[in-house]
Amino acid sequence: MDHVRPWAEGGSTSLNNLTSLCQAHHxxxxxxxxxxxxxxxxxxxxxxxTGARxxxxxxxxxxxxxHKGRAPPAGRSCRADSGVTGRRRRRRGCGPSAVRPEPC
Known part of the structure; x- marks a missing residue:
């Protein structure tokens, strides 16, 4: 388990501030x-x-x-491929060569 807002920065140890991250995402x-x-x-x-979200x-x-202050890209969304876990990949059409976090 990992704190979304770090405990050292005032984050609480509660269900709404905890998430499960793999080692790579941690x-x-x-x-x-x-x-x-x-x-x-x-x-x-x-x-x-770079500000991509x-x-x-x-x-x-x-x-x-x-991006904050910009309109969203038309029709752009990404869906994780089932069965692919713990990898960082470049995905065409999901931002300018952005590396995005994959599900664990």
Missing amino acids: RLKHTPGWILTRQDDGALVWTTP YRRGRDGAITLMA
Whole structure:
């Protein structure tokens, strides 16, 4: 289990602030420039150092979100391939060569 908002920064040890991350995503979360947040519906939002945002819904669907201050790309969304776990891949059509977090 991992704190979405770090305990050392005032994050609580409660169900709404905990998530299960694999070792690779735990490291990514602590890599400078990467930000992980949770939305009210439980979805996780990863923000890359370039500002690209990916929303992983509770159903596993991954959607490319608009950069802050920009309109969302027309018809762009990503869905994790079933059976592929723990890998970071480049996916055509999901941002400018963006590496996005994959489901664990």
